[in-house]
Amino acid sequence: MVLTSDNGGYVKGIGGPCNTTHSPGGGAAAPNTDWNHGTVCFNGESGANNWPLRGGKYSMWEGGIRVNAFASGGALPAAVRGTKLNGAIHIADWYTTLAHLAGADPTDHEAARSGLPPIDSLDVWPLLSGQNATSPREEAGWLVTESLFVQGPWKYVAGGTTMTEAARGGPAYPNASTATDPISDHNFVCPSRGCLFNVVEDPAEKDEVSEAHPDVVAHMKVEMEKRAAHIWSTSHQNDPACKKAAWDRYGGFYGPWKEVE
Secondary structure (H helix, E strand, O other): OEEOOOOOOOOOOOOOOEOOOOOHHHOOOOOOOOOOOOOOEOOOOOOOOOOOOOOOOOOOOHHHHOOOOEEOOOOOOHHHOOOOOOOOOOOOHHHHHHHHHOOOOOOOHHHHHOOOOOOOOOOOHHHHOOOOOOOHHHHHOOEEOOOEEEEOOEEEEOOOOEEEOOOOOOOOOOOOOOOOOOHHHOEEEOOOOOEEEEOOOOOOOOOOOOOOOHHHHHHHHHHHHHHHOOOOOOOOOOOHHHHHHHHHHHOOOOOOOOOOO
C-alpha cells in the first residue's frame, strides 16, 4: 500500500475565487491565480500547512512540490520496515514500480500506437527495498517544466520567472494574520540569470544562490531547455467533443473520446 500526494497543500487566501478552465475574458492567467488548471474553488482553502517549506500548491517552491509518503506491505523486506528514506521519487514512478512488482509490463502500447511518448516513470523498488541507497530519479532529474528543473540537490528556475506564494506559514497556519496576509499574496521574481536553490542542504529555500554558482546555473539551464523541448502536453481548454461524448456515450461521465469512432 502506498499513501502519497501529488503536490503540497493549498495556502490561498480565505477570500479567493473559484478556478475556471478559462480565465475571465479569455486572457492569460495572472500570477496568483490557477486559471487554466481546471475548475475548483479555493475559497477558504488556506488551511494547509507546508511549514517549514515555502509556498504551496501550484507554486514552484518546495511547499508546492515536496510531499510526505509511506509504503507498507509484505513485499517490503523486514530490514526496511520502519525506516525513513530521503531519495527523490516522482509520483509517476509508483506506476512502473508497482507494475514490476506485479510482474506486469508497464509499457502503454495503445498510447504508443497513438503516437504518444513513452511513460515518464522509473522503477524505484531498489531504493524502497534497500538494495540501493539512492534513487534513479536523483540523476535523471525528477522535475522539469519549461521554466523549472530539479536534478540532484539543485533546483533551477528560469530568469524573470515570478515564483508565487513566496512565503512560509509558520508552525501554526492559518493563524490570526492569515485573513489579511496569506501566503498567496507574496511573490518572488528570479533574477535574469535564473534562481538556484540547494533543496537538500536548504529545503526551506532561505537562500537563492545563483550568483555563487554560475557553473551550476549554466548547466541546469542547458539541461532544462534540452529536456523541456520534449515535454508532451495537452491543452486544459474545454473541448466541445469531450462534453458531447460524456453525455452521448457515458451518461454524463467523462471518458475517452478523441479516438472513439
